[in-house]
Amino acid sequence: MKTKKFYITTPLYCVNAKPHLGHVYTTLAADVLARHLRSRDIPVHFQTGTDEHGTSIERAALERGMEPKAWCDSISKEFRSLWKKLNIRYDHFIRTTDLSHETAVQAVFEKLLKTGDIYPGSYEGLYCSSCENFYEESELKAGLCPVHGSPAEKVSEETYFFRLSRYEGALLAHYVKHPDFLSPRHRAQEMINFVKSGLKDISVSRTKVRWGVPLRSAPGHTVYVWFDALLNYVTGPGYNPEHPSADFGQAWPADVQLVGKEIFRFHAVIWPAILMALGLELPRKVYAHGWWTINGEKMSKSRGNFIKAEDVVRDFGVDALRYFLLREVPFGQDGDFSIEALKRRYNSDLANDLGNLFSRIMSMAAKYLDHRLPEKPGASETFRSLSAATGEIDRALEALRFEEALELIWRGIGRLNRLVDERKPWELAGNDLPGLKSFLHEMIWCLRVVAGWLDPFMPDTASKMQLQLGVGRSSDGTAPHKLPPLFPRKQDEKTGDISTN
Numbered sequence: 001m002k003t004k005k006f007y008i009t010t011p012l013y014c015v016n017a018k019p020h021l022g023h024v025y026t027t028l029a030a031d032v033l034a035r036h037l038r039s040r041d042i043p044v045h046f047q048t049g050t051d052e053h054g055t056s057i058e059r060a061a062l063e064r065g066m067e068p069k070a071w072c073d074s075i076s077k078e079f080r081s082l083w084k085k086l087n088i089r090y091d092h093f094i095r096t097t098d099l100s101h102e103t104a105v106q107a108v109f110e111k112l113l114k115t116g117d118i119y120p121g122s123y124e125g126l127y128c129s130s131c132e133n134f135y136e137e138s139e140l141k142a143g144l145c146p147v148h149g150s151p152a153e154k155v156s157e158e159t160y161f162f163r164l165s166r167y168e169g170a171l172l173a174h175y176v177k178h179p180d181f182l183s184p185r186h187r188a189q190e191m192i193n194f195v196k197s198g199l200k201d202i203s204v205s206r207t208k209v210r211w212g213v214p215l216r217s218a219p220g221h222t223v224y225v226w227f228d229a230l231l232n233y234v235t236g237p238g239y240n241p242e243h244p245s246a247d248f249g250q251a252w253p254a255d256v257q258l259v260g261k262e263i264f265r266f267h268a269v270i271w272p273a274i275l276m277a278l279g280l281e282l283p284r285k286v287y288a289h290g291w292w293t294i295n296g297e298k299m300s301k302s303r304g305n306f307i308k309a310e311d312v313v314r315d316f317g318v319d320a321l322r323y324f325l326l327r328e329v330p331f332g333q334d335g336d337f338s339i340e341a342l343k344r345r346y347n348s349d350l351a352n353d354l355g356n357l358f359s360r361i362m363s364m365a366a367k368y369l370d371h372r373l374p375e376k377p378g379a380s381e382t383f384r385s386l387s388a389a390t391g392e393i394d395r396a397l398e399a400l401r402f403e404e405a406l407e408l409i410w411r412g413i414g415r416l417n418r419l420v421d422e423r424k425p426w427e428l429a430g431n432d433l434p435g436l437k438s439f440l441h442e443m444i445w446c447l448r449v450v451a452g453w454l455d456p457f458m459p460d461t462a463s464k465m466q467l468q469l470g471v472g473r474s475s476d477g478t479a480p481h482k483l484p485p486l487f488p489r490k491q492d493e494k495t496g497d498i499s500t501n
């Protein structure tokens with residue numbers, strides 16, 4: 001039997017709008033975890049993708065005079081090319097319009113109709129077509145959707161229900177038995193309270209939505225987009241109740257499912273209930289991260305303040321964006337994005353602390369070591385105590401405390417900077433050449449450790465550093481000649497034009 005892979009998922013992003021910083025955030029976090037595990041030789045399956053059915057998507061296509069599928073193709077492609085640009089290395093990109101997904105969704109529906117977990121009825125409720133979600137009167141804010149602020153429409157139609165109420169007790173028991181299933185703690189409690197307040201069955205088919213997966217045994221009905229989309233996590237690795245697949249067992253259950261806080265309820269309540277109905281194991285962890293505001297304001301269509309990752313990358317580079325998003329704000333909390341804050345972190349953490357340290361050492365190494373690199377780590381106290389932080393950094397990263405992992409790395413960088421200031425190697429050059437050489441050897445080994453730590457967060461920077469530090473080039477023991485600085489300082493002049501649209 002093949003070993004089970006560590007399965008990481010992101011939500012499937014809606015193709016009703018172009019990718020923005022919020023989407024980048026979840027996908028980046030998943031990528032960092034995946035890269036870290038791969039570097040420890042743990043087999044990983046990282047899945048992301050696009051959610052392509054529903055009225056809002058059909059409408060977005062029609063507004064542009066396009067067929068829904070052609071529109072989905074173009075936006076889904078934009079997501080993939082952005083992930084490529086941002087160095088996101090996923091294993092599978094699933095689209096809810098993939099034939100294998102659609103047929104598996106149909107098969108799931110038929111299976112649950114047979115078990116009685118899905119049954120026919122009729123529904124009347126308040127619906128927000130941007131969320132594709134029903135709301136209770138009490139959940140609306142002055143009659144408007146609490147997430148989008150748009151009017152919720154009264155909808156009445158024949159529908160099939162999923163018997164969510166049947167799983168109330170089993171869900172509560174699962175939350176108690178597996179205290180790490182939902183994270184972070186404060187958000188988990190909200191979910192538990194919600195389930196305790198009583199679960200109602202939910203509508204899972206539509207007669208008014210054309211752009212969706214048709215039900216095999218109920219012509220005129222399409223599958224409710226959330227029911228369709230949630231199933232991606234199992235259909236992606238091959239689940240189809242009518243066609244068992246060996247690959248599926250290699251990935252399922254998911255080890256970490258990352259979602260934003262606004263869709264936690266779907267993933268913490270409805271999703272596990274669907275899995276219970278299917279007799280499938282539950283994911284090991286569902287983690288809800290916080291939301292970014294832009295210059296203190298909510299990102300929204302009406303404000304037109306979506307930040308394009310491409311613009312940030314053009315001005316600051318991929319790794320600065322990757323660093324900033326995971327360093328600035330603890331992962332489970334909300335945070336604010338501004339170009340000023342990014343520029344501050346860029347100049348102080350990246351250009352100064354890391355970039356200067358690296359270029360000071362590398363230029364002295366070029367001059368005094370004649371590009372010859374040390375083959376073995378010196379048994380120095382600095383090297384030993386620096387490396388000792390690896391375990392703590394790994395633990396923080398694996399617990400999704402990215403900002404803490406980065407803070408620990410920067411603590412190490414700070415110690416190396418202080419050491420350079422204290423030992424003043426430029427003075428040793430005049431009076432103690434052997435002392436200088438051994439200090440530089442020590443620093444090169446320490447920087448190799450730092451580059452390894454940075455690798456999952458900033459893969460390009462880490463490989464530039466490793467190239468200059470001669471990692472994996474021990475054959476001739478030499479380093480290439482000096483390359484451009486890792487992070488050229490940003491002056492005070494206006495940095496490009498980061499448009500929000």
Ligand code: MSP
Binds near residue numbers: 013051260
């Ligand atoms: N299609 C659904 C998810 C279905 S999963 C089975 C959906 N898509 S979405 O395009 O709206 O993307 C939602 C995800 O984007 C959230 O989980 C969150 O990760 C991310 N974000 C969207 N806006 C965000 C912020 N302002 N800040 C941080 N992340 C946010 O919901």
